[in-house]
Amino acid sequence: MSSTYLEVRGLKAAYGDIQVLHGIDFSVDEGQIAVILGANGAGKTTTLRALCAMVSTEGSVRLGGEELAGQSTADIVRRGVAHVPQGRGTFPDLSVEENLMAGAFVRTDADVRADIEQWYETFPVLGERRTQTAGSLSGGEQQMLAIARALMLRPSLLLLDEPSLGLAPMITRALFEQLTAINEEAGTTMLVVEQNAALALRVANQAYVLEAGEMALSGPADELAADDNVRRAYLGY
Amino acid sequence: MVVLASVLGVFDISLDKLSNGELWLAQFFRGLSDGATYASVALALVMIYKSTGFINFAQGSLALLGVYLAYIFSVEQGLPVALAVVCAMVASAVVAAFIERVFIRPFPPDHVLPLVIVTLGLLLIIDSAVGIVWGFRTRSLPSMFPSGAPIEWGIAQLTWRTIGNLGTVFTVVGLLYLLLSRTKVGLAFRAVSSNLESARLVGIRVGPTLGFGWALAAAIGTLGGALVVPDLLLEPSIMLRVLIFSLAAAALGGLDSMVGAVIGGLVVGLARNLLVTFLDLSELALATAVAVILVVLLVRPTGLFGSTRVERV
Numbered sequence: 001m002s003s004t005y006l007e008v009r010g011l012k013a014a015y016g017d018i019q020v021l022h023g024i025d026f027s028v029d030e031g032q033i034a035v036i037l038g039a040n041g042a043g044k045t046t047t048l049r050a051l052c053a054m055v056s057t058e059g060s061v062r063l064g065g066e067e068l069a070g071q072s073t074a075d076i077v078r079r080g081v082a083h084v085p086q087g088r089g090t091f092p093d094l095s096v097e098e099n100l101m102a103g104a105f106v107r108t109d110a111d112v113r114a115d116i117e118q119w120y121e122t123f124p125v126l127g128e129r130r131t132q133t134a135g136s137l138s139g140g141e142q143q144m145l146a147i148a149r150a151l152m153l154r155p156s157l158l159l160l161d162e163p164s165l166g167l168a169p170m171i172t173r174a175l176f177e178q179l180t181a182i183n184e185e186a187g188t189t190m191l192v193v194e195q196n197a198a199l200a201l202r203v204a205n206q207a208y209v210l211e212a213g214e215m216a217l218s219g220p221a222d223e224l225a226a227d228d229n230v231r232r233a234y235l236g237y
Numbered sequence: 238m239v240v241l242a243s244v245l246g247v248f249d250i251s252l253d254k255l256s257n258g259e260l261w262l263a264q265f266f267r268g269l270s271d272g273a274t275y276a277s278v279a280l281a282l283v284m285i286y287k288s289t290g291f292i293n294f295a296q297g298s299l300a301l302l303g304v305y306l307a308y309i310f311s312v313e314q315g316l317p318v319a320l321a322v323v324c325a326m327v328a329s330a331v332v333a334a335f336i337e338r339v340f341i342r343p344f345p346p347d348h349v350l351p352l353v354i355v356t357l358g359l360l361l362i363i364d365s366a367v368g369i370v371w372g373f374r375t376r377s378l379p380s381m382f383p384s385g386a387p388i389e390w391g392i393a394q395l396t397w398r399t400i401g402n403l404g405t406v407f408t409v410v411g412l413l414y415l416l417l418s419r420t421k422v423g424l425a426f427r428a429v430s431s432n433l434e435s436a437r438l439v440g441i442r443v444g445p446t447l448g449f450g451w452a453l454a455a456a457i458g459t460l461g462g463a464l465v466v467p468d469l470l471l472e473p474s475i476m477l478r479v480l481i482f483s484l485a486a487a488a489l490g491g492l493d494s495m496v497g498a499v500i501g502g503l504v505v506g507l508a509r510n511l512l513v514t515f516l517d518l519s520e521l522a523l524a525t526a527v528a529v530i531l532v533v534l535l536v537r538p539t540g541l542f543g544s545t546r547v548e549r550v
Contacts, residue, residue, distance in 0.1 A: 052438065077440030085438065091431035093544070094424075102428045105421070106440035153439070 005030035005189045006051075006157055011059035013043070013050040020046045022213045023059065028157075028206060030064075033183055033190045035200040035221065037234050038210035044193040045086060047210065048159045051191075052076050052083050063157060078106050082155035086162045089146025092135030096126050099134050099145055103152030112152070119148040122178065140171045147175070151182065160192045164199070172196060176203050197234035201225040209234070254515060262393035264510045271468070271482075272506020273402035277409060277461025278476075278483035279490065279498035281454040284413075286492045288430045288450045291349045294356040295336075296458050297480030298363035301473065303329035303459025304466050305371055308378050319381045322463040326456040333455030337448045346447065347433060360477075368473035380467035402464045409457060410499055426450055430493075478523060482509065485526040488533045491543020500541065505529060 006028040013021040020043045028034040038044045050057040053073045061068040068076050082103075091099050100119060104112045120127030123144045129137060134145055143163060150158060163179070164172040180203050183190055194200035201207055207224040209217035217224060224230050254260060278300060285293040303325045310321035340359060344351050382401030386394035417423035425446045428436040436443055465479050486505045490497025505526060513522055533540055 054434070054437065072442075073437045074440050074442045077438065083438045085434060088432065089435055089438075091428050091435055093431040094427060098424060098427075102424055102436075102439050102441075105425065105428075149435075149439070 003030050004028070005032075005064055006191065007060075007062040008051070009060040009062075011047070011050055011057060011061065013046050013055045013057045015046075015055065020055075020213050021050060021057075024210070024213070024215045026208050026215060026218060028189055028191055030189055031183070031187045032205040033180070033192065033203055034206040034208065035192045035194055035197075035204035036208045036210055037194070037197050037200070037224075037230070039233075041212075042210040043213045044210055045161055048083060048085075048161050048191070048193055051159060052081060054083075074106075077153065080153065080156035081159065082150035082153040082157070083159040084146045084150045084161060084163060086165060088142075090134040090137075090142050090149060093133060095131050095133055096137070096145060097130040099149050100126075100152050103149035106153065115152055115154070119151065123148055139166045140168065143167060143175070147179075151188075154186075155188060158188050158190045160190065160194075162193055162195060164194060164196045172199065176200075179203065197230075198225075201235075259391040259393045260514065261511075262390060264514045265507065266393060266395050266399050268507035268510035269503060270396070270399035270402045270506070271465070271510060272486075272503035273399075273406040274461055274465035274468075274502075275479065275482045275486045275505050276406045276499045276502025277464060278458050278479055279486040279502050280406075280409060280413070280495060281458035281461065282483060282487045283490075283492060283495055283498045284450055284454040284457065286487070288426060288447055289346060289349075289352070291353050291356070292484070292487075292492070293451075293454070294353070294480070295359035295363060296356075296454065297462075297476035297483070298360045298367075299329055299333050299336075299455040300458035300462035300479070301367055301476040302332060302363055303455065304378060304462040304471060304476070305367055307459070307463050308376060308471055311379065312376070318379050322381055322460065325463070326459045329459040330452035330456040334448050334452040337451035338444075341451070342444050342448070346443065364473055364477070371473070373473055375470040375472045378463070378466045378471050381463065398467070405460065405464060406499060406502070409460065410495055413457075413495060422446070422449060481523055482506075482526045485529040485533075487540075488530045489540055491540030493544055494540065494542035497540055497542030 004027045008024065008026050010023045010025065011021055012019065012023050024047065036044050036047060046055060049055045051061055053071060053076055057069065059069065063079055063081065066079065068079065091102060094102065097116065100116045101112065104115065120130065125141055126145055126148060134142060137145060147163065163175060167175065176199055179190065182188055192200055192204065201221045201224060204221040207219060207221040208215055209224070209230060217230065278297065281296050282292060285296065306328050307322045307325035310316045310324050311318045316324065336359065340355055341352060344355065380398050382397045384397065386396040388395040417427055425441045426449065428439065428441055429443055429446050433443065462476060462479065466475060469475055482505055483502070486501035487498050489504060490501030509522055509525055512525055
């Protein structure tokens with residue numbers, strides 16, 4: 001039986017006066033993939049940003065039993081939380097290789113070089129373009145780079161915000177296969193926000209539905225996939 | 238021919254002057270020397286612009302403070318000039334880091350306008366403070382380089398100072414390039430410049446990184462001031478003039494390009510000296526700098542070497 005790795009209690013977040021999250025609770029078990037579904041504006045992106053202290057928040061976020069609330073983004077990253085933000089997760093003016101080096105910024109071990117080579121093997125197109133600037137890559141290549149950049153941290157928790165956004169269906173499927181493989185091999189716990197609910201529910205173990213800043217539904221991914229309301233609202237059949 | 242003659246007449250250009258090869262060469266050397274000093278201060282402007290997206294109008298004032306310190310260390314305390322300048326660079330870096338921490342960091346780094354206004358305020362405060370502390374009497378700061386010229390053709394002299402100025406600015410560019418491309422702090426600096434949010438998400442501490450940029454830029458600006466001031470006289474408004482030429486240099490080169498800053502500086506230095514000599518426009522020297530800024534912004538806002546930002550939406 002796996003243990004809870006990320007535990008969120010009463011998480012609130014606001015942009016100025018606009019309250020986006022009204023105290024949500026959820027958790028992700030160690031080594032599992034959890035997905036957050038929800039309509040536009042439900043607070044999915046804000047949830048991920050709140051976990052990294054990229055917005056002002058209230059509530060408790062415990063990672064492996066340790067409280068993250070009140071810590072800076074830089075310190076949370078040092079706890080092993082990597083975040084692939086929506087759309088622009090790369091450094092467009094830096095080369096592909098420098099992007100990967102930046103991903104390992106907080107690491108002090110000697111394996112950074114080996115990890116870069118490993119991601120070049122996993123994503124050969126990145127290896128071919130290692131000296132090109134990230135801004136010159138296609139959308140799909142940039143998304144791969146953003147994910148590889150995040151994995152360079154050797155994260156214990158990977159947050160992915162709409163990884164399929166703007167990608168062709170085939171590339172999206174390949175990307176999710178990669179993510180599943182990484183989850184199985186490295187045991188990386190993942191929390192994914194995704195519009196492609198069908199695909200996300202297939203790879204995820206746990207699922208949550210966020211509605212207007214409140215957690216509306218939660219449960220094992222296969223149960224939610226069978227739920228009539230979820231099916232109608234997010235799977236479209 | 239009549240038109241040409243009348244144009245020449247308006248500007249009081251004598252053909253004797255124009256055909257005087259030695260005069261051209263002399264002004265060419267002087268232009269390079271001035272240009273190197275503009276380039277140094279322009280480099281400092283580019284450092285801040287690259288990382289934050291705004292022009293630090295207080296850059297000249299930080300350099301002014303640095304040059305006064307160099308004056309104190311050398312003329313009053315008797316240190317060798319080069320050592321005094323190095324001490325002044327360190328001191329101005331410390332002051333700049335402090336200023337960044339107290340006056341700049343409280344503002345969100347992605348809201349540019351308040352920051353620009355803060356730097357304008359700092360310009361006025363620092364320049365006035367320097368005037369209050371050290372007075373408005375003019376002083377002269379000796380050059381770091383020996384006087385005299387190893388190479389002469391008639392009135393055209395390639396002086397040690399010109400060689401020193403050029404050598405200094407190219408050394409600074411080389412060292413900056415190495416720092417930014419080969420070191421971890423350089424990677425952090427460029428990452429912050431490229432994408433603030435992703436820089437946070439890889440664990441870079443953005444505030445200290447930008448503070449480091451301010452300190453480094455102030456040291457470079459002080460060095461630029463120590464190159465330029467020996468040609469002029471030291472008084473509290475001196476760096477304002479230099480700042481305008483350096484702004485022109487940075488705009489011409491492209492505000493985010495270090496190589497552009499150097500080439501822009503040399504071009505502005507040359508243009509200024511040639512215009513002043515051959516058109517007798519010494520009163521308009523500052524105006525030529527402003528004209529350069531205007532033309533660049535109208536014709537090619539990214540300058541000669543600046544990057545046009547392409548972002549995927």
